[in-house]
Amino acid sequence: FKVAINTVAQPGADLAAYSLDSVYKAALGSQLPNETWERLSKDLPEAPWWQDWDRCNRLRKAVVERYRSERWPPASLDTITEDDELFEMLVSELRNSWSGRRVLQAVIDQGNVYGRRKMILKGY
16 A cells, blocks of 8 residues: 555556555554554655544545545546445545545546445535
């Protein structure tokens, strides 16, 4: 995942799709070793001190930032995770900014969101 968030375009998104779920689940279950987290967290967006403990939040923000900054193509959003709950959280965070909504609109316009179209359109 560390390599994925530092890689642009489709290769970065493909690497993230391959690794995000396992890293996220490990962080969610407090099973990500501190040494691993220390190396990974250097490449994640900073969080205010009162949110810094939430590893999952920082992982989500890293993914969202890659899409918002156009480092990863919008078309890859549908395949970034197999976890529908995580996908919904990513979409929700994208909705919170103009650049994020632009990403969601690009995904809708491309028409390749398959079963997740409802999640993207919810609240739109």
